[in-house]
Amino acid sequence: MRIAKTEVAANGNEEGKRQRGHIYERVLSYMRRGLMVGAFVPGQVMSLRKLAAGLGTSPMPVREVLSQLVAANALEETKGGSVRVPRLSPEKLSDIFSVRELLEGTAAELAAKKASPALLNGLTSINKQLLQAIAKRDILNCLSFNQKFHFTLYQASESETLTLLIESLWLQFGPTMYMSLLIPSKPWSASHHEDILAGLKEGNSTAVKRGTIQDIRTTCRALLSIAGSQGTELPFAQGMELQFED
Amino acid sequence: MRIAKTEVAANGNEEGKRQRGHIYERVLSYMRRGLMVGAFVPGQVMSLRKLAAGLGTSPMPVREVLSQLVAANALEETKGGSVRVPRLSPEKLSDIFSVRELLEGTAAELAAKKASPALLNGLTSINKQLLQAIAKRDILNCLSFNQKFHFTLYQASESETLTLLIESLWLQFGPTMYMSLLIPSKPWSASHHEDILAGLKEGNSTAVKRGTIQDIRTTCRALLSIAGSQGTELPFAQGMELQFED
DNA sequence: GATCTCATATCGTGATCAGTAGTAGATTTA
DNA sequence: TAAATCTACTACTGATCACGATATGAGATC
Structure with missing residues (x-):
């Protein structure tokens, strides 16, 4: 049996371990x-x-x-x-995001309590790249850097269990998240990331938690407004095709 | 692909759906x-x-x-x-149980807010069976009814996501949990279950949450005291054999 | 013209097979 | 006698095959 490392946070670095599976x-x-x-x-x-x-x-x-x-x-x-790929109903989406607030809020708070200068620098750097991606409307890099920002923070909580559970949630709403970014009327911002960084700098773990929850809540609202406007389904269901379809 | 229903709570009722896999x-x-x-x-x-x-x-x-x-x-x-089967280190065990408190405490609180008389009756009945199993030192039924008690409560939270994540945690510490019950010096009680039932009866969701967390914490201490006394490993590692081993 | 039915192509499941790596035991040597 | 090496066995991985079920399309009938 081979390791099924849940490396959501990895943006493609599946190098190394090329032995068995x-x-x-x-x-x-x-x-x-x-x-x-x-x-x-x-x-x-x-x-x-x-x-x-x-x-x-x-x-x-x-x-x-x-x-x-x-x-x-x-x-x-x-x-x-x-x-x-599942079509998430608004109810399921709300459910997932409620748990996200719980888990990621806690992970962020824990991380803030153990925060190091290196973490703050790393997150600041990632957020800068994220802002550039937003400015360029580069959806792929937006997703990638946003993910990297969140998981870098969560991993600092040093709770492997927490991080793994969070990753499993991200995998579930990932496709829906991507779809939402395709909607031009919903511009994307990383405003709450600034709050998180500020909280980290001050050593205010409660502020970091609050910022994280706000960030998640904002994302949830964006996804729900799309899902709701189209009934129980998301648009673009038939738009893109798999590259090796037929 | 067939459904991989994470039915930890199921005690063997895998009847139905005998079609494909x-x-x-x-x-x-x-x-x-x-x-x-x-x-x-x-x-x-x-x-x-x-x-x-x-x-x-x-x-x-x-x-x-x-x-x-x-x-x-x-x-x-x-x-x-x-x-x-993994040997859980005390650190990993603590990590898992911290997340348990977070998730199951929340699920219990949510369930208490939506509690129905039927739920209270069901839980009371299950707890009665659990007490009997404890009296008889019937380990298998202890585990089974304890599990049933917890998941019946959590499912009343009506958060599928929460319940699934909790199940994935139970699967991880399940084997270790069983080993701990084999230690005769550590008698098992379900005292906090009474607190949970009392809280449900009063409609006091905070008490239900607190009782759940206490129950988890008690279990965690029991497991840790065993794991700690034997260094990083649990005893009985070679004691029992798989029925079809060799 | 619409609907029902049947035939065919397709898909997943489970079994078997070839290939490779790791491990344990035995043998040989120092 | 002990340690190192070599060999043989056993394990999983990935491919191919056979079978049963399903969905889809065409054709016939109402």
């Missing part, structure tokens, strides 16, 4: 990245064999990866047994 | 139950093929199940690629 690792990394980056859109049905063909391997490693992503609620199964 | 379901159910019920002890290495042979199937379905359990941190891989 390298095909498995490659497929998992590809799928994770695809989910976080919008290659797979909510509602899209994926075929085991086509995915395998597109990745140039046999269906076997793909089977295991998909199976795990289903178990992690990052994908769901259709009646026939194929998998598809 | 019935072998897979059976293996998953067996493994889950085995982890929760002490059939697999921390540190024990398990062979894919022997498990398959013991279950009377090919290694294929077992492979997927083990792969998922590794991904869920319920099992860990050895250098050779086999899987083994």
